[in-house]
Amino acid sequence: MTGKVIVVGAGIIGATAALRLAEAGWDVALCDGNAPGSEAGASYGNGGWISPASIIPMSMPGLWRKVPGFLLDRNGPLTIDWRSLPQLTPWLLRFLWAGASKTRVRRTAKLLNFLLHDGPERHLELARKTGQEQLVLQKGLLYAYPDRASFEAEALSWELRRENGVAYVEWDETEIRRRLPALGPPYRFAIHVVNGAHCRDTGSYVAGIVEAARRKGVQFHPSAVTAILDGVMPQAVLEGGETLSADRIVVAAGIHSGRLLRPLGVRIPMQSERGYHVTVTSGQAPFEIPVMPSTGRMANTPTNMGLRLSGQVELATVNKPPNWKRAQVLQRHALASYPYLAADKTPHLRLWMGHRPSTPDGLPVIGPLSRHPSLIAAFGHGHVGIAAAPKTADLVLDALESRISDNACPFLPSRFGQ
Structure with a gap:
């Protein structure tokens, strides 16, 4: 089965899906008001990690005890804007419940592993196919x-990774100094996720996928979609009034x-985990393996533009102005x-x-809407958008062609009654 499909959004998810659908014979229109890969566009500021280890949900057992601290400490790796609390509370309660037991987080990790386990290999192939081999490198990722003792304090996280087949090796202080001398003396133990990969320029990568x-045959419309209408044939209303x-x-x-x-009556619980990055553009990073120092909880990625320091989670409403003190925190940790x-x-x-578009259960929303089966969801990926993009594109194609596998069911919008 093929036909005409509109993809709304040209970030890494939309771009990868548009390419996959075109390869399968669909007539694809891709719409976004921002130039693909531009600083204003989606996925530009991504940390670039393509990690099979990113299966650990944000909500873990015992997290609820830390909520008062998140409200009071505006410089911690996770903070909650107290002025946004009335809007955030329903989502936040579901978020805490999703991670309230080991059984729940074990299920979430297994489901995320389905999306991420072959992400590095899929992106290496995607980069080759789109002529961007120089942008995706597989040198592993270092935690x-x-x-x-600090590593063992995260025993549950690494237990879940082992259960799901994430391959890693330990580095002692001697190995760190030999392999990554730029990392400072505070770090004397590390885990090297050997199959991990990273992207050296996420903006250019997305732009290259759209160009491919x-x-x-994909038609790109440089206009934002302002409304979606569902009738005999679904329609996308573009900025300026054009209707597709x-x-x-x-x-x-x-x-x-x-x-x-x-406006269609669809209510998906999703909030923004606002993330920040600082890119040190005054020189190239003197190392090639991306690093996540445990004290700052930030992804430090060598990119074509310099060392990118990305991370922080700020739960706040979408329209709230940026709190650039969060970026200063990243800089202090880097120093x-x-x-x-x-x-x-x-x-x-x-x-x-x-x-970061985030759902309370830590899983993206992928598949047809129950009351609007002509509309296919592909959003809510939180921290794993780039890593999960190839598998998401597969699931979108399956949904368009009415193939919903057992593996796809946990991601369907129907889990939220939609």
Whole structure:
């Protein structure tokens, strides 16, 4: 089965889906008001980690005890804007419940593993297919700790990774100094996830995928979708008033997906985990393996633009202005982690803030809407958008062609009554 499909959103999820659908013979229109890969576009500021280890949900047993601290400490790795609390509370309660037991988080980890386990290999193939081999490298990913005791304090997380086949090796202090001398003395133990990969320029990568899709016949419309209508044929209303019709519409608009679907009576519980990044553009990072120091909970990725420091989770409403103090926290952690950065007294920095579209159960929403089967959801990926994009594209194609496997069922919108 093929036909005409509109993909709303040209971030990594929408771009990858558009290419996959075009390869399968669908007539695809891709819509986004921002240029693919531009700083204003989705996925530009991604940390670039393609990690099979990213299967650990944000909500874990005992997290509820830390909520008062999240409200009071505006500099911690996770913070909650107290002024946004009235809007966040229903989502937050479901979020805490989702991680209230080991049984629940074990299930979530297993489901995320289905999406992520072959993510590095899939992206290496996607990069080759789109002529961007230089942007996706598989050198592993390093999780750094002050000592073994700090690593063992995260025993449940690494137990879940082992259960799901994530391959890793331990590095002692000698190995760290030999393999990654730029990492400062506070870190004396590390875990190397050997199959992990990373993207050196997520913006260019997304733009390249869209360009490859266009070569396959995808029509790109540089206009934002302002409304989705569902009738005999679903329609997307573009900024400026133009209306596109198709057999199906794939909604891959990230945090804006909820706003587009709400007029149709669709209520998906989704909030923004606002993430920040600082890119040190005054020189290339003197290492090739991305690092996540445990003290700052930030992904430190060598990119074509310099060392990108990305992370932080700020739960706040979408329209709230950025809190750039969060970016300063990233910079302070980086100075403590990499002595070479302290030697640069006038670093050139670029700051950015974006929205991770996150569901309370830690799983993306992928598949047809129960009351609007012509509309296919593909959003809510939280921290794993880039890593999960190839598998998401497969599931979107399956949904369009009415193939819903048992593996796909846990991601369906019907779990939220939609």
